[in-house]
Amino acid sequence: MRILIATDAWHPQVNGVVRTLTSLARSAATLDADISFLTPEGFPSVGVPTYPGLRMALPNRREIARRIEQAAPEAIHIATEGPIGWAVRGYCRRNKLAFTTSYTTRFPEYVEVRTMIPAGVGYALLRHFHSAASMTMIATASLRQELAERGFRRLGSWGRGVDTELFNPDSPAKLDLPRPIFMTMGRVAVEKNLEAFLALDLPGTKVVVGDGPQRAQLAQKYPDAVFLGEKKGADLTAHLAAADVFVFPSLTDTFGVVQLEALACGTPVAAFPVTGPKDVIADHPIGALDNDLRRACLRALTMSRETCRHFALERSWENSARQFIGNLAALQPSRVPRPAPRAAARSAVQG
Known part of the structure; x- marks a missing residue:
């Protein structure tokens, strides 16, 4: 299965979303799934207000469409609710393509802490964003219940894993500091x-x-x-x-x-x-x-x-990837056809 994941969070950021997506792709490859990413790379960007050092992509509709059609995915998943996520959501809606989403970050609470905008406003916006998805994947049972109580619908489960080969107790750093x-x-x-x-x-x-x-x-x-x-x-x-x-x-x-x-x-x-x-x-x-x-x-x-x-x-990324792919396979999202050769050639000449 060819899967395209759209994400606003990407390298060089170091956070749970980026680590989750890269680990998912590695494990999915062993399950006959090919995951590619539509990321902020190549788009102009601006600094995120109140967050020095973090930038936000400014995608354009034409380039978003080109990247999706070039990937020709059999399933589209939107991992974040930023500008990339909204742009891919818009493409899918215009072209009547099914897609899935995941809820990975409590943006309403983050925004409230930084701007004093009530979390309820943020949840209304996110509820609208995810309402168009065939399924919104949630990592934990307690969060799934919380979102259901907030009016989110079509919620599914996607657990997380850990790379136990990379993360191991074998060679601890020598920290010359008072214990514990x-x-x-x-x-x-x-x-x-x-x-x-x-x-x-x-x-x-x-x-x-x-x-x-x-x-x-x-x-x-x-x-x-x-x-x-x-x-x-x-x-x-x-x-x-x-x-x-x-x-x-x-x-x-x-x-x-x-x-x-x-x-x-x-x-x-x-x-x-x-x-x-x-x-x-x-x-x-x-x-x-x-x-x-x-x-x-x-x-x-x-x-x-x-x-x-x-x-x-007991909590491998392979099991996490298997659950993620199973969600997509069960929903059978729409397949994006590759551009016709003539159209692709004409586009190359015009570019």
Whole structure:
């Protein structure tokens, strides 16, 4: 099956959406599915208001149509609700093509934190966006129930996985820091609620891995914390494996793939009992959930690292990819034909 995924989030961004999509494509290849991406690459862009360093693509209708028709997909999936997502949605609607979507980011809450625009306005817009899809894929049962209560329809399941070969406990980084090490990783931005972690009175050392618009401000406000900047690949794995507890303070993530990545490195998780952590950790002895995050951190210290690793080994990206492809196959979205040879040749001459 030829699948085209449209996404506004793409390299060089380092976030859960990008890691999910790239891992999905690798695993799908082993299941006779060919995934290509329609991304912001090649489009002009502008800076995202209130988010220094992040840019937003400005796609045009003609180029969107050209890329879709060049890919000639048998299924179209829209992963994000940004300008790329809206443009591909518009193409599908104009051409009466079925498509699926996924709900991966709580944009209404993010926007409310940054602009004070009520989350209800954002949910109304997202409900409209996803209402045209044959299915909106959701990562967790609790989020699926929440969105259903907000009026979203045709909701399906698409679980996440973890690359247990990349993320492993074998070669932890040598961190010359007082133990225990409580570590968080991700965008250093207001929506990640990092101050809830950094303000805790904890023994040992608090470590932040990642970069973002709040880094300088938080580093100045919390001089006892260690900010290591962005890590990738084996270096990221080594740091996750070196932590005693991975702290996930976010209240707005829809899943939090990094929780599985930490567990695959043998590191237990401490988090608030909200969507994402509730679905990943639940009542498994691999972490602690508590409205008192300090209490969760200290309880997580008692968890078995071997149990964490074993839990992650049962959650492969191959199973996630199989579920994603199964959703598309069951819905049988419309196939986009390739441009006729003459039309393609004429277009090349005119270009």
